[in-house]
Amino acid sequence: MSANQILVFSEKASLLRELLGKARQEADALGWQVAAVVFEGDPAAASLGSAGADLVYPVPPAAGESPERLLNALAEVARQAQPAFILMGATKVGMEAAASLAERLDAAYAPWTVRFQIDPTTCAATAQCMLFASSGMATYQFTPGLVVLTSAPGVFPKPAEVEKTARVVSLPLAQPQGRLEVLGSREKVRGATSLEDARFVVDVGQGVKQREDLALVESVASLLGGQLGCSRPVSSDRDWFPEWLGLSGKKVKPDLCLCVGVSGAVQHLVGIRDSQRIAAVNNDEGAPIFNQADYGVVADLYEFLPAFSERIRARGLRPTWTA
Numbered sequence: 001m002s003a004n005q006i007l008v009f010s011e012k013a014s015l016l017r018e019l020l021g022k023a024r025q026e027a028d029a030l031g032w033q034v035a036a037v038v039f040e041g042d043p044a045a046a047s048l049g050s051a052g053a054d055l056v057y058p059v060p061p062a063a064g065e066s067p068e069r070l071l072n073a074l075a076e077v078a079r080q081a082q083p084a085f086i087l088m089g090a091t092k093v094g095m096e097a098a099a100s101l102a103e104r105l106d107a108a109y110a111p112w113t114v115r116f117q118i119d120p121t122t123c124a125a126t127a128q129c130m131l132f133a134s135s136g137m138a139t140y141q142f143t144p145g146l147v148v149l150t151s152a153p154g155v156f157p158k159p160a161e162v163e164k165t166a167r168v169v170s171l172p173l174a175q176p177q178g179r180l181e182v183l184g185s186r187e188k189v190r191g192a193t194s195l196e197d198a199r200f201v202v203d204v205g206q207g208v209k210q211r212e213d214l215a216l217v218e219s220v221a222s223l224l225g226g227q228l229g230c231s232r233p234v235s236s237d238r239d240w241f242p243e244w245l246g247l248s249g250k251k252v253k254p255d256l257c258l259c260v261g262v263s264g265a266v267q268h269l270v271g272i273r274d275s276q277r278i279a280a281v282n283n284d285e286g287a288p289i290f291n292q293a294d295y296g297v298v299a300d301l302y303e304f305l306p307a308f309s310e311r312i313r314a315r316g317l318r319p320t321w322t323a
């Protein structure tokens, strides 16, 4: 196995392709190989060549059952493949496994990477990483040696597809063990279009008081062809939506994100800051969301939303993304 290899893993297919694209870019400059780790039986495995992978290492599906099992499987792959560099998705699962993986492999580690380069002469890596939910940035200069980095979805662009088939290499791996037993699972409820692909998102905050009031927000979303997102407490405490936007949730980048009754906590902003435009409706003129918004409306959302919907209907407005 080669030490001149970048090993890439994410359990999220689209993020894996983004990371492979970035790894390919670095590997080309260094004359290295790029290898992806996937779960056995993943039909997309061979097609990962089109995103830049030279090799694919399948791991037993049981590795996907807990971060602990994933960690054990990845550590075993790394021991056998001896990569020079490991790039992982900054998802809940990936973040939990990556730090422990670095510790297990005695490697350097940095999370929330937004840029990195590997020096072709020294093979030492430099990485710029977000700090404090992206209110700060750190630059790390690593000494040569194994480095584990994590990156969030959308940091690196999806690579253009190339005509290439990755070679699937089956390493002799034992079933990954773990102390957690999965007793059951259920599918997440999903909308027809994924939030990440939506061109218009109405972002619901705790200022929307009752579940029935969602009708007001849904009305604007459907008039303008949008999807609903929300802040964490609206999902985790009230259970109105299966997922939320933010640091520990989904990241969106629509043409327009309309924040309704959202205060603008930094952990939430991480999920919406890549929107082309942010508009906010809040009855508190001091709400931090107004520091981030391109358009701000200081108003009671219960007065604003019906009037706004009425105005859209009366004028027959159609946004460009529904054309």
Ligand SMILES: Cc1cc2nc3c(=O)[nH]c(=O)nc-3n(C[C@H](O)[C@H](O)[C@H](O)COP(=O)(O)OP(=O)(O)OC[C@H]3O[C@@H](n4cnc5c(N)ncnc54)[C@H](O)[C@@H]3O)c2cc1C
Residues within 6 Å of the ligand: 204, 205, 206, 207, 208, 230, 231, 232, 233, 234, 244, 245, 246, 247, 248, 249, 260, 261, 262, 263, 264, 265, 266, 267, 268, 271, 281, 282, 283, 284, 287, 299, 300, 301, 302
């Ligand atoms: C480690 C950590 C990670 C976190 N990760 C996330 C994350 O990923 N995503 C996330 O969202 N949060 C996250 N949080 C929580 C975050 O800090 C905030 O608590 C949360 O985002 C606040 O949600 P909110 O804006 O809906 O509610 P609030 O902060 O309660 O804001 C409600 C807003 O609605 C306005 N309002 C009230 N009534 C009206 C009305 N009638 N009309 C108009 N406006 C009105 C208020 O003025 C207020 O600004 C995290 C916190 C921690 C500690």
